[in-house]
Every structure is written in structure tokens, then in C-alpha cells.
Amino acid sequence: MNIRNILLIIAGTCILPFTTHAQIDPSLLKSIPKDTVKQTMNMDAIYNRPFVSVGKLPVSVGGYMEANWQHLGTDGISEGHQFQFRRMTLFVASTISKRIKFLSEIEFEDGAKEIAIEFAALDIELHPLLNLRGGMIMNPIGAFNQNHDGPKWEFTDRPIAMTQMLPATWSNAGFGIYGKYYSKDWMFGYEAYISGGFDNSIINNEENKTFLPAAKNNPERFEESASGEPLFTGKVAVRNNKIGEIGFSYMGGVYNKYQDDGIRLDEKRSVNIWAIDFNTTLPELNTFITGEWAWIKVNVPETYSQQYGNKQQGGFIDIVQPILKRNILGWRKATLNLACRLERVDWNVGRFKETGGNIADNLWSIMPAISFRPTSETVLRLNYRYQQQKDLLGNPPSVTSGLSFGISTYF
Amino acid sequence: MKNFYIACLIIITGIILIQACSKLEPRPLADDQLLDGPVGELNYEQNQRFLAGDIAFNDEIFTVEKGVGPIFVATSCGSCHAGDGKGHPFTTLTRFGQVDETGNHFLDQGGPQLQNRAIPGHLPETIPTGATFAKFTPPGNTGLGFLELVSDQDILSMADPHDTDGDGISGEPNWNTVPAYISPSNTIKYICRFGRKASIFNLLQQTVNAYNQDIGITSVYATKDVYTHQEIDPEVSTQTVNNVAFYLQTLKAPIQRNQQDPEVINGGAVFTQIGCENCHKQTLKTGYSPVQSLSNKEFHPYTDLLLHDMGSGLDDGYTEGSAKTYEWRTTPLWGLGLSPRSQGGSYFLLHDGRATSIEQAIEMHGGEATKARTNYSNLSKADKDALLKFLKSL
Structure with missing residues (x-):
């Protein structure tokens, strides 16, 4: 399907409800705000978004956009002022019948350079503890992959470890089950899916490193799994309303095309990923803390280049402190936050066979921020990044720093 | 009206930040x-x-x-x-x-x-x-x-x-x-x-x-x-x-650092005095080039581009062209002091990186370089230090 057709379908989906009510009264556009009362977990992020529905139509729509200005320099060299339209995402949700619903998320990145269906799945509730989901699912590895909407974050950039080590946003055609259980302040949730997965590009790519996001570039992956084996993704999470939420997740399977046309090409090689995520709000201070850490193990042939590592790890922690919550510039519940993100990624954990010395290929970054939320669904954010990145050999790090300003809003 | 003033203040602060943003970025490393x-x-x-x-x-x-x-x-x-x-x-x-x-x-x-x-x-x-x-x-x-x-x-x-x-x-x-x-x-x-x-x-x-x-x-x-x-x-x-x-x-030639440091100057004199310069020629000159910066220039690579017998210790039994297995081209020494910046913080010198310091590399010289190596061994500590500082300045 070409881009034009996709645009036509999206436009049609959005415009159809309005054209059927040619003289529609705007008051009929019912805003369904983000549910902040119902107890939610990270796994609910897909549905926990603001939508707009029209009259009694069973379809509701929504979306968000992100745009940035940045001025970054690396080792004294800067590309100058950069204006970036990072992405616009459209959601379309539909309640097909009682306990059957559908939601889709279509993302346009960097203008329209990349258009992707990030999520398009049918959910069938058999029991609150047992729901079936099928379609284009977002693999629940860590928390960020499912909970990645720009307006939810105080930073212009997505976490490096979750996008340049883990492949967020990482969606695949697949099926699975999920469920939740509540008891007073406690919630327990689980998800388990089998889906299409990775391919040889994770150790054969133009990043010159083991790079799981490279598999996103394979246009065939929605119709053909490279290995012919399912990728399993599972997550369990526990939340206490007074303490916070912690999640443990795993994703793994065979990634390589080990046979083709009945001919054995290689042995089966696996990729295994473990992640832990958490979030909490400190009482009294209202400090919001969220973070995620992941470990990756990839079966890389001994005789291949150590340029492509067999172990990776990385993560981030965000600390967000509201410092002002009041009427600001006429917005009644506006919030001013101070925030800071700490990040670390090691793309190649190991030692050189030749010298026994440490393989570097890593970075760390600190990003203080000020964010202003005139409403909970819109954020203006000013970030300063300081980052040091080392090459494979561990040579003196390249230093990147600079400012970025961005806006992001649900609509 | 108060809101208007606050909004103006925010916008003015933003403009100042945008103008000043490059000051918050890392300075480039010196060319040398x-x-x-x-x-x-x-x-x-x-x-x-x-x-x-x-x-x-x-x-x-x-x-x-x-x-x-x-x-x-x-x-x-x-x-x-x-x-x-x-x-x-x-x-x-x-x-x-x-x-x-x-x-x-x-x-x-x-x-x-x-x-x-x-x-x-x-x-x-x-x-x-x-x-x-x-x-x-x-x-x-x-x-x-x-x-x-x-x-x-x-x-x-x-x-x-x-x-x-x-x-x-x-x-x-x-x-x-x-x-x-x-x-x-x-x-x-x-x-x-x-x-x-x-x-x-x-x-x-x-x-x-x-x-x-x-x-x-x-x-x-x-x-x-x-x-x-x-x-x-x-x-x-x-x-x-x-x-x-x-x-x-068209990559630039490495630029020597600390050229006016007396110890570096002394080390340069020691370098010549003990015979290193017999092979590691300090100065060569280019012929014509359509690239103006390369054409008819004197430069300082510390090599003679010739093959020399380096002794049995460096004879690996393999060769190329007309070279003998024990012969190696004089390695240009320019950029030597910056080697750790590309070798992961360490030195890996000589043809296969077997020397992990400049001193080791000197001591592994044999054959035609035996005399210079012996002269180096007989230097006082101060002269050795000066020589080392000179080599690291290249």
C-alpha cells in the first residue's frame, strides 16, 4: 500500500464521522480525557490516552505530536539550529461490541519520512484475567515500548537505551493474552505474546554494532518471520498504589535465518532480553520517579567480529519534581516541573580477545530539564544534554552537549 | 496584564538562551x-x-x-x-x-x-x-x-x-x-x-x-x-x-606540541645525538602537487621511507616486495604522542603492536638500530626522560 493510499484511509477515517453530520455541533465532539481515576498500570498505556468521540458513534480518535528545536555540539562541531518535526501519531479506537475493542496507532515520523502502524490490535475480553489480543502488537519489553507517547515525558528525546539498544517502538504481528487482577491497593498484571521477530540485521548493519533496532528496517517482517520461529515476549508487573509499580519482562527467540528453501545455512542463534522497570511517586513531595534497565544477550558466532557484541545493557532513570501547581497564565491546573534524566548504554559488554582489555562502545548522559504543562496533556520542555560517548576501543570520549526545546501534545 | 509581562519575560529568556546556546556546547580540541x-x-x-x-x-x-x-x-x-x-x-x-x-x-x-x-x-x-x-x-x-x-x-x-x-x-x-x-x-x-x-x-x-x-x-x-x-x-x-x-x-600532518619546552628541545638534541635521526629523518620535502598545501613543502615525518635490517628479534619470516624478512620500513614518528588517543589509551607500537610503551619499542630495535639502542641504554635518566618527552610531543 503506498503512502497516498494510507493517507487517504486515515483522512477518511477521521473525516467520515464529520461528513455524516455536515452541520455538526462542536459540542457533540465529546472529549474522553485520559482516565486518571481508574487504577492503571504501564500495560494500560495503550488505552490510557485522551480520545475524542462523536455523538454515539462507537469510534473515537486521538493522537499526539512532537516538534523540537535543538542546538547540539559534539567536540566543538555543531550542525547549528535544528528544527525537527519528530512525529505525529493518530489513534483510532473502536468498541466493536461489549468486551471486544480495537485500537490502532499510526505514526508519521520526521515529516513523513517514516510511516508505521505501531499498533493495531483486536482485544477480546474473556475474563478480566484473560484477554486475547491479536494483530499488530507492541511487545511488552520494559515499559517504554508501550508507554512512549511524547506528551507523557518531560524530555524532548526518548531514552537512548530504550530506542538505540532496545528497539522502541517495537511492534510485530502476533497474538497473545493479558490480564489484570485488583485487590485493594494492589494490582497484578501479566502479558504473554508470540510474534514475528528479529533477523540477521541485528548483527549485520550500518551501525557497526549489535543493534536490535536494525530489524525495524526489514519491510518483510510483517509477513515473514526471518527465523520461522516465534519471538516470545512476556511480562509480569505488580503495582501498589502507595508504593509504585515494578515490572519484569523477557523477550527472546531465534533471530537468524538459519535455513532457506530447505537448506540449512547456519545454526539457530538466539537473542534474549531481560528488563526491569519501575515507577513511583514519592508521597508529600510528589516526586515522580521512573526508570528501566535492560540486559541483552545475543548469540554472535565466535568467528565473527567482536565489533558486534554478544552482551549489551543500559537504561535510564527520570526524576520529575513538580515545583509549581497552580493557575499560571490563565491555565488553572498548570504545572511547572524540574526534571532530570540519567542514562547509560553499553552496546558491547566484554573484553577483547587480543588484549583482554575492556571493550567500550558505551555512553552516559545527564539531561536536566524544565517542563511546563498548561494542562496534563500538553507539555513544553526545555532540556540541556551533556553526554560522553566512547568508541569500541575506549578512546577519549566524544562530548556532546547543548539545548533543546520541544512541544508535545495530545489532541 | 501581569500574565502578559510574564509571557514576555519567558519569551525574552528563550531568545537569550537560543542566542547563547553555543556557549553551552563543548569547545573543540586544539588542532595539535x-x-x-x-x-x-x-x-x-x-x-x-x-x-x-x-x-x-x-x-x-x-x-x-x-x-x-x-x-x-x-x-x-x-x-x-x-x-x-x-x-x-x-x-x-x-x-x-x-x-x-x-x-x-x-x-x-x-x-x-x-x-x-x-x-x-x-x-x-x-x-x-x-x-x-x-x-x-x-x-x-x-x-x-x-x-x-x-x-x-x-x-x-x-x-x-x-x-x-x-x-x-x-x-x-x-x-x-x-x-x-x-x-x-x-x-x-x-x-x-x-x-x-x-x-x-x-x-x-x-x-x-x-x-x-x-x-x-x-x-x-x-x-x-x-x-x-x-x-x-x-x-x-x-x-x-x-x-x-x-x-x-589531504589529511593534515600531525602538529608537534610543546615545541618551546626546554626539555622537549633537549630531547630532540638527544634524538639526533644517539643516532635515531640516521633513519628517522626529521625533514623531507614534497614535489609538485595540484593541492597547494602539499606542493613543494618541507615537513617533519621522522622517516626516510627506506627498509632497514631491524635484527632477528623483529624477523617474523614474512616479507613483501624486495624486502628481506628482517627488514622494515622506518616508521614515521609524527603523531607518536597521540597514539593512545586512537589505541584505546595505551601504546601498541612496532609492526604488530608488541611494544606497549615507547621505551619498550626502542629496546626492541636491533640490526642497524643496535648502536642507537645501546646509546639510548647508556643515557642518563634525565636524558631518557627528555627523549621520551620529545617523542611524545611529536
């Missing part, structure tokens, strides 16, 4: 701390070619789809030459199969270069039984364009193969045949100057060989695949090969 960067005074067209070569050299990664494999050594030029400096043992390559000037007798078994890595599903090469070999740590790239422009006459004027002056130094050039894209004759031998054995004629040949032997990429200049030994379509464009050669030609 970096090995990369072009020679000065390139014109627009030359700058464009330099940038294209820079991208091809440092940023282009070869994947299986782009021609890497099934066997290979590296996946990009930049993998072996971080920051255009010397390489690391991780990127050390192995050559085998030649013991004298009669040539390499293992070409049909994968010679001259061992493809020591393989893509999944394949096995890398192994050294054939009976073949001798040597390991080669990638040299620095900087200033190569100056070395390419030293005239044959100047090289010959430094040669003294029969040691007629009796100083114990008997350098000689490596006379070698060159590929057909340089000269159609395969019998005429030319003075060559690049590589640890000085067996490579010029930077185009160096570039072509590196694409083919190090990354396994064919070009119109080198059409045979290292795995099948059959001719295949070019996997890198001729323009890219030429751009990379131009990039190497």
Missing part, C-alpha cells in the same frame, strides 16, 4: 591534539572531495548486502584507524606466504592476507601449513599525502645499501612491481613506500588493497573476490575509491 582534519587551503572542489572521502572512510559500514564476507578482516576503514590514528591489536591483520623477493607462493591458498573473520554460517581462513606469517597493526593515516610526494630521487639520496659511509645504517628502498592500473608493465619494479614493508606504491594502491584485502570489497581496480578468487562486479564505486585516496592524500 587531533590527527584528523584536512591540510589547509583546500579549494571548494577539494573540500567536497575531502568530505566525501571522510564519510566513505569513517562512516561507511559494509554489511553482507554491501559485499562483506563470507570472510573478512574489518567492516569499515574507520574500524581500523580510529580518529585516523594508529590501530589496536583488535584490528591487527595477518599476512602470510612470502619469504623472499621471489614473491608470494600461497596466493592460491588465500595469500597474502589472512581473512580471520567470517559471517555467520562460514569459517574464517587459517594459515596454510608451511606458510610463515607476520602481524600488522594499522598505521596512522595522517600526513600520508606528504609522504606520497617525496621524490624517488630524494629517497634514493638517503639510501646507502652498502653502508659506504660506514655509519652502520644501510637503508634501501623496496623495489616492487605495481598493479596494472598504475603501470601496465608487470616486470618493471618501482620504488614503493607505503606499508610496514614499504611494498605499496601510492595511496590509490593502498586504498584499493585495503578495500579488497581488509574488507573483502571489490572495485574496478581489484576485481577478484577474496573468498571465491573469482572476478565479480565492483562492490564499491570508482568515485568512492578515488575520494578515499584523496582523503588520505
